Amino acid sequence: MSTVSGNDAAATERTRSQRVLDGIERIGNKVPHPAVIFLVLCGLVIVLSAILSALDVSVTYETTVPEPIVAEETYNGGTNEPSIEYPPSELYVHDYSVKTETTGIESLLTGDGIRFIFTSAVDNFNNFGVVAVILVAMVGVGLAEEAGLIGALIRKLVKVAPAGALTFIIVLLGIISSVASDAGYLVLIPLGAVAFMSVGRHPLAGLAAAFAGVGATFGVNFLITPTDGIVTEVTNEAIHLVNPDLSIDLTANLYFGIGSSIFLALVITFVSDKIIEPRLGKFEGTVEQEHTQETDGGPEGEARGLRFAALGFFAVALLIVLLTALPNAPLRNPDTGSVFDDSPFMDSLIFIIMLLFLVAGLCYGYGARTLRGSAAAMEAITKTFAGLGGLIFLLLIIAQFISYFNYSNMATVAAVKMSDALESSNVGPLWLLVGLIVVTIILDIIIPGVIPKWAIFAPVFVPLFIRLDVAPQTVLAAYRVGDSPVNVVTPLMVYLPFIVLLVQKYKKEAGMGTVVSLMLPYTLIVAVAWILFFVAWYLLGIPLGPGAPVET
Helix, strand or coil, X not given: CHHHHHXXXXXXXXXHHHHHHHHHHHHHHHCCCHHHHHHHHHHHHHHHHHHHHHCCCEEEEEEEEECCCCCEEXXXXXXXXXXXXXXXXXXXXXXXXXXXXXXXXXXXXXXXXXXXXXXXXXXXXXXCHHHHHHHHHHXXXXXXXXXXXXXXXXXXXXXXXCHHXXXXXXXXXXXXXXXXXXXXXXXXXXXXXXXXXXXXXXXHHHHHHHHHHHHCCCCCCCCCCHHHHHHHHHHHHHHCCCCCCCCCCCCCCHHHHHHHHHHHHHHHHHHHHHHHHHHHCCCCCCCCCCCCCCCCCHHHHHHHHHHHHHHHHHHHHHHHHHHHHCCCCCCCCCCCXXXXXXXXXXXXXXXXXXXXXXXXXXXXXXXXXXXXXHHHHHHHHHHHHHCCHHHHHHHHHHHHHHHHHHHHCHHHHHHHHHHHHHHCCCCCHHHHHHHHHHHHHHHCCCCCCHHXXXXXXXXXXXXXXXXXXXXXXXXXXXXXXXXXXXXXXXXXXXXHHHHXXXXXXXXXXXXXHHHHHHHHHHHHHHHHHHHHHHHHHHHHCCCCECCECCEC
8 A cells, every 4th residue: 555655656656857858748649640741841942952952962972882793684585685694792782882972852742852752652661671571570469469478478477587677687688679670669569568568667767768778789799690790891891992902890899898787787677667667657548458368278288388489489490590590501601601690591580480480479379378379470461560550651751751851862962961070070089989979869860771871981080080099990990889878769770660659558548649658758767878988988098899900
């Protein structure tokens, strides 16, 4: 009884910061539906592109781009159509070069611009990769949830995990999940909400902790991720502008990544437990259990289902190992034999995750008697897809906005202008590194992707810092710090509509304002704490990776 009255008192006595976040949520949720917002933004980009183009706004800069693939046209007998023969991939993989480019604002109200608007709509949506990623992943995740496997796994996790460590475990899993690209957004964030609710904690606190772990720290990990290979190659091309004999390798930021992962897991756990959850208070809502089935046989049936699910999971995992680990296996890079570098294995991670959940869910449903026949399995997948209808429409609009924004070149012009201003500032190396982090944080609002910003920044800042005796790996580490914290609040983060959909499961009136107010403390605190962590690392001179000192 005393606990309930304490919660009631906490609910009535809101702190100043909680009232500010409540205000942000109210204002944010009063704006129109996100689809309407992005339609307005489309119109704004169209008009602004015409104005800036008329003013002849342009920038000249150096950027790192992949070399084009040289193909030979050959004419086979019986046809006048050329066939394109590409050279072996080892001749062009990771072949980047630095080029000088001039980019101006392209108006969407010229003849070419209007033609682009009318002819690109289908391609814009078709090429918007997040749509396919969500649909493929949710086949397995949706069936596993309907079968009851997700709930059973959460109950197991709660039993084995110390109560006080649940937040930290979820956050840490979110940080590690970036090794599987975007899978953490689709799998771990929903699980975080369910895990918290299963122990009587607010599900939105679990969702927020998982989202922060996945998104606000995306630039670092305990392991080497697919993104590391690309940003390393871009960095090396920028280095070669001033020193053709110097290069960094994939592990150049490994120590910094491990240290940052542990530090940020602790910071996000603190924010979740001390700021986010107290603001949310006690969860008193209801959740429609439309994706769960009753288990036949109670705990014994659930235990049997988990055993069957484990067998199915390990059978699929063994198959993947055989298709990957053996020499000349089909999921290795056919030219280099690599498992991780530009390999079918890395390209198929989302499909593999879908397959693992699908088979494990079917096996659980059979063992626990929650899925009776193929019709039940198809119904589970159909329910999942039906719930994604509104999200898919919203992504259709967002795909057009991003395409118009990219066509106009406004993001590129903004990035170059900001980098030029920072480069011309007369400050010392450490303050210049902090400036790079701040500029990256600001720019991440309109360019959330890791690679596009670095392709512009690297040729500017890597040579500049080398001349100041700051090692390239230090510049890359600074960029990583600025690249991630804003991911969880920027409306251009492609998974944000999916997060809104998840939040509405627990708070029906929620909107974009709810998500922003929920995640804004993470962005601010992670950004400040991570900058201080980087500064301390730099001043202490700790190597950023094996053979990768802070200074040259």
